[in-house]
Amino acid sequence: MSKGERQKTARERIKEQQAADRAREKRKRIVTYTTAGVVAVAAIGAGWLWSFSQSKSEEAAAPLAPITVDANGSVVMAKQGVTKPVIDIYEDFQCPACKQLEEVSGQTFKNLAAEGKAKVVFHPITIFSQEPTRGNSVRAGAAARCVADGKQWMAFHDLLFANQPSEAAEGFKVDDMVSWGKEAGVTSPDFESCVKGQKHANAQISFSDKTGKEAKIEGTPTVKLDGIVMDSQVIFTPQELREQVTKAAK
């Protein structure tokens, strides 16, 4: 160490001390800032993962339970001999929340029926009262009524939801629906003329009015378990949905 360095003035030493303090403060600030940032991002990430896990759909486990299309337009999916508990699903092909329900819990309904744990009844109704949504919904509902085979109906039902049009524009055009029908494996020879001629449009409307009144449907999707409306929290959480239905089956 040189002589000059040893002879530092007190002032210089204080300055150095201050600089060191400042550097330490700065480090501390960076650590605190980073910690807070990491915690905040982790909280957001955790919330995100939680939402995703809540809404995780089930995998297709078994072939579908037998499906029968009722003359009135409702569709029953149940293993032979399974009569309860009954899950009633009231949905509108044009309703975005119904599409979301199908995406999240559609497979759970199918699995529950396939496992013989429930009898699932679909009620495709038209809930909308204004154009263009009403027209879209009635066209889709009427087209679904042109499919008599249960398996084909289910495939067509899934395709309708997958191709749900905007609520702001005319959609579910008959030509599109005819090609979706082919995609769904609809074999009936008069399917095309039935869809294009909108043969069942009136049936769809009267069925919707009747069902809406009788079942006291205020919005779609509505899901009932043995006649009691299920909480939307439950129906959008496949795991909880399964638990409640399984409990009712006992």
Next chain:
Amino acid sequence: MIALPVSRNARTAIPWVTTAARLVLGGVLIVSGGLKVTKPWDSVVAVKAYRLLPEDIATAVGYVLPMLEIVVGVLLVVGLLTRVAGAVATLLMFAFVFGIAWAWANGLRIDCGCFGGGGELAAGQEPTYLLDIVRDFGLVLLGGWVVRFPPGRYALDAALGLTGSAAREADARHDEHEEETVR
């Protein structure tokens, strides 16, 4: 940052305005996030309804939005990472303004109300686009203020000595004290 030639009154008022802006903006975010966080699918449906984003991205955004709003809101209220939180909040609000304007311009009748609302706005009931835009734009301005003048009074940032401006403020206070003692 540029030091503005501001009066002493303004200098005492500005941090309080920031605090008020933080509380309002943070409060709105916490409430709106809180209403959504237990029903993430609602948020997903709402984001999809705008038809601005591809399905998968809309789903991801819908799921992340509630928690993001809550966390940013809490940060603003307590005044932690104030400037970053303020910037994120401003961007969020700006995105909402854009989305609503988009919906309006494209004639979407959003607020699907698929739960108990009959699936659409009742006949004769119009979406409240203008009101929504004015409100959200006001919140954009509050966010801008927070970004410009962080962190305000009663902020954790200041207590933890996190912001440069907080450090400067401490210096300023120190100077004032010195002046006073001198006087």
